[in-house]
Amino acid sequence: MELKDALTIVREEYVDTYKKVLSEYRAQSLQVTPEVAFKLKGVLSIFMSVSILDAVVQTESGEKQVCEIQVNPKTLLENLQFEITPAVELTWERFEWNAAEFLVENYLGNDVKFTNWCQKWLHLEGQFAQDEDGLSGIVHSISLPTLLEGKTVIGIDFGSAPIGAFIELLPLLAESGNIHVKSGMVEVE
Numbered sequence: 001m002e003l004k005d006a007l008t009i010v011r012e013e014y015v016d017t018y019k020k021v022l023s024e025y026r027a028q029s030l031q032v033t034p035e036v037a038f039k040l041k042g043v044l045s046i047f048m049s050v051s052i053l054d055a056v057v058q059t060e061s062g063e064k065q066v067c068e069i070q071v072n073p074k075t076l077l078e079n080l081q082f083e084i085t086p087a088v089e090l091t092w093e094r095f096e097w098n099a100a101e102f103l104v105e106n107y108l109g110n111d112v113k114f115t116n117w118c119q120k121w122l123h124l125e126g127q128f129a130q131d132e133d134g135l136s137g138i139v140h141s142i143s144l145p146t147l148l149e150g151k152t153v154i155g156i157d158f159g160s161a162p163i164g165a166f167i168e169l170l171p172l173l174a175e176s177g178n179i180h181v182k183s184g185m186v187e188v189e
Contacts, residue, residue: 003082006092007163010077014097015160018069019133022055025067031058032067034134035160037123050122052140052159069098088174098140102154104173114172118142121165135160 018034025032036053055067073096080092119125121139128136140159145152158165 001077001080003090004163004167006077006080006082006095007166010073010095010097011158011163013073014069014071014158015135017071018054018135018160021067021069022133025055025057030060032056035130035136035138035140050141052122052138052157054140054159071096071098084170084174090170098157098159100156100158102156102173103148104152104154111172117169117172121161121168137162139165 022032022034032055034055036056038051038053040049040051053066054069057065057067059065077092078094082090082092084090118139120127122142123136123138128138130136137160139161140157141155143153143155145154147153156169
C-alpha cells in the first residue's frame with residue numbers, strides 16, 4: 001500500500017463521518033455551522049492560537065453546543081512503512097486523522113517553513129472555498145510545540161484538510177529523521 005492510499009482511507013473515513021453527522025443535525029432541522037474558528041487568548045503565536053471547532057449546533061431552545069466529530073475506525077491500518085526520502089522512513093503503527101501528535105528532534109515553533117505550512121492549512125487568509133457541506137478543507141488545530149525529554153511534541157487535528165496537508169508536512173519533519181506513527185503519535189528519531 002502506498003502512503004497516499006493509506007492517508008486517503010483514514011481521511012475519507014473521518015470526513016464521511018463528519019458529513020454524516022452534519023446531515024443528521026440538518027435532518028432534525030437544527031442549525032449547524034461547521035468549522036467555526038476561534039482565537040485562544042494569551043497565546044503569542046498567531047498560527048497556533050487559532051482553533052477550528054468541528055461544528056456548532058443551535059438547539060431548538062436556541063442554546064449553542066459544540067460538536068466534536070469522533071470516528072471509530074472501521075479500517076484499522078497498522079504496521080505500515082513508507083520511504084519518504086532515501087534516508088527517511090515513515091513507520092505507521094496506527095494513525096487517526098483528527099488526532100496526530102508529532103515528536104520531532106528540532107524545535108519547529110520558529111521555523112519559517114513550518115509557520116508557512118500552519119498559516120496555509122489553518123486557513124488564516126481565507127484561501128479555501130467551502131464545499132456543499134460547509135467544509136473548507138482545512139486543518140482544525142495545531143498545538144503549541146512543547147518540549148518533552150529534549151524533543152518537541154506538536155499535536156495536529158487535520159480536520160477536513162486534504163491528504164496534501166499531511167504530505168506537505170512530511171519534508172519539514174523529515175529534516176529531523178525517521179518518522180513513526182503510532183496510536184495517534186508520530187515520532188521522528
